[in-house]
Amino acid sequence: MKEEINWEPWNEYMDETKGHRKVCGVDLIELAEEYGTPLYVLFGAIIEKNYRRYQTLEEKYKNHLLSYAVKANTTFALIKLLSGYGAGAEVASEYELEFVLDAGVPPEKIRANGNCKSRYFLEECIQKGIVINADPEEELYTINNIAQRLEKRAKVNLRLAGFPFNNITAPNIFTSGKWSKFGTDLERARDIFRRVGDLNCLNLQGLMVHLGSQIADTNAYSKALSIIVELAKDARNAGLEIKEIDLGGGFGISYLGKEEWEKTKARIKEEQDFTWRDAPLGYEYDLGSKKLVWGGEEFYSPLTPDLCIKALFDGALRQELEDMGSPLLVLEPGRGMVGNAGLTIFRICHVGTIPGGQNIIHVDGGANCSSQNIIMPEFLHRIEIINEVRREGSFDAFIAGNLCYTGDLLSRIKTTVKGKPEQGDLIAFYDTGAYEDFLSSNANSFPRPAKAMVTKDGKHRLLVRREEYADIFHRDVDWGSCLS
Ligand SMILES: Cc1ncc(COP(=O)(O)O)c(C=O)c1O
Structure with missing residues (x-):
């Protein structure tokens, strides 16, 4: 019997068999048994659905590029899948760059970000003709110098910040206001437009902003875009041809x-x-x-990517862009593309109480497997015991990881699970497709988890294997030499 659960987007894909949770036709218990826990699982059907929703941009504004922000989930199969649909990639290090090139993403669909790019990263971008989002302002000069030495002309967008927004997301992931380590202050842009003409090996061809992540309000996008359109006119008056506007990523998803x-x-x-x-x-x-x-x-966003795009283009903006000669509009979605397409399975080691009397569930992975808790202590997920979804009752508890510090909590906000959890149960955290392993580490020398993919046709396969003893210690060259 299909249980009615009002969980977007999961309810569409969920089923149950003998009390086990099934998603996209696959029994999650079977996955946990085959690949071990903790386990990250991605669902191809949801990724494709998300991509199609972003693709509605095609109807609204033809000259566009969707570049998947690979930091959200840096997995080869995922990059290949998205690239097969036509997506480019947004990268923030030379390693991400090499990875997406290996996955076959064409250089013209790659955008390079970062507030402290290495020389090598910049050289690679310049050599391959990849557009660099210059950040901070001083980087313009570094890029010009490197390009001069390489006898190339670098393609550059100016990344901007200092936008008049407040509290559009959490401070740690808000990247476009006054308190941002990213971008050049909007107020400086016109001065830069005048001076950049002296940089002979640099083509300032675009403007860029990444507002931040988990933005649940499209007004900020419309406002940012109209500010950028105005700036682009000034750039034109200064003799620059603005061929591209990159609006970064940031569309939010619903965790609850x-x-x-x-x-x-x-x-x-x-x-x-x-x-x-x-x-x-x-x-x-x-x-x-x-x-x-x-x-x-x-943790709730009323908008799916298609609705964000609709909201953005239903106003006068399209006309303004067309008046500018229809520059390439780039979006760099990460979370909106994969966040709701993944879940993490943990095994419950103990259910008990803390000295203060509150319930606590101990699971077999820590904050190093679930990085968003480190960036945002208030992080929340829908959680479910997946080996007995029909269990009666409910249970309120904090959820603790297995690392040796008190702050290692996977839920600092009391979570209600359906049914009374027991030792050995499997518990799924939903919507962990983005940034879950962003800060993953071998804290306490635990291996990093495996990652599996459930494909559209209901099959599953291992994408990333779980680490073993040698993986954890292989960089310790002294240990390595003892073995040989
Ligand atoms: C420059 C840039 N573009 C895109 C993204 C992706 O953001 P999101 O995952 O919120 O879509 C990020 C995330 O930090 C970013 O820094």
Whole structure:
């Protein structure tokens, strides 16, 4: 019997067999048994659906490029799959660059980012004709010098920041305001347009902004785009031809339903014992109003990529872009492409209470397997016991990882699981397709987990194997020499 679960996008793909959760026709218990836990799982059908939703840009604005931000999930099969659909890649290091080139992404579909790019990375981009998003301003001169030495002309977009936005996402992932380590201040742009003409080996051909990640409000995109369109006119007046506008990534996904998320936000502020140490996670103290205001990530977004694109182009912007000669519009989606297309399976080692009396579930992977908790302590996921989905009752608990520090918690906000969890149960964290292993490490010398893919036709295969003892220690050359 198909259970009705109002979980976007999962309910469409979910099923159940003998109490086991099935997704896209595959029993998750079978995956855990075959590949071990913790385990990352990606679902090809959802990735394709996301890509098609981004592709609606085709109807709205023809001259565009979707460059998948590979940092969101740096897996060869995924890059190949997206590249097969026609996507390019956004890269932030020479290693990501080499990886996407190996996966067959054409150089003209690659965009290079980073606020501290290595010389080698810049050289590679210049040699291969890859567009570089220059960041910070000083990098323009470095790029010009390198290009001069290589006797090439570098293709460059100027990455901008200092936009008039407040709290459009959590501070750690907000990259376009005044407090940003990225980009050149908007106020400096016109001055740069005048001076860049002296840089003979650099073609300033575009403007770029990446607003931040998990942006749930498209108004910020429309506003940023109209500011950029105005700047592009000034660039033109200064003799530059702006052929490209790169709006970065950032479209948000829903980690929880709307009501559940609103309720959770209220409970964080009001309810004792709902968060770890009663901390008002995600809230900031506003000095002006002397009140707690929400300053964290929004874990609900009303918009899917197609709706974001519709909202962005239903206004006057398309006309403005066309008036500019229809520059190439680049989007660099990461989370919006893969975030809701993956889940992580952990095994429960113990269910107990902490000295303070609250319930705690201990699982066999830590924050090193679930990086978003490190970046955002308030991180939340839909969670489910997958080996007995029909179990009765509910259980509120914090969830602890297996690393040796107290802050290693996979949920600092009390989570309700359906049914009373037991030792040995398997538990799935949904919507972990993006940034889950971004900061993965061998903390406490644990191996990094395997990654599997469930394909559209309901088959599964291993993409990345789980590490073994030698993988963990192979860089220790002294240990290596003892073995030989
Ligand atoms: C320059 C740039 N582009 C794109 C992205 C992808 O962002 P998201 O995953 O939120 O779509 C990032 C993420 O940090 C980024 O830094």
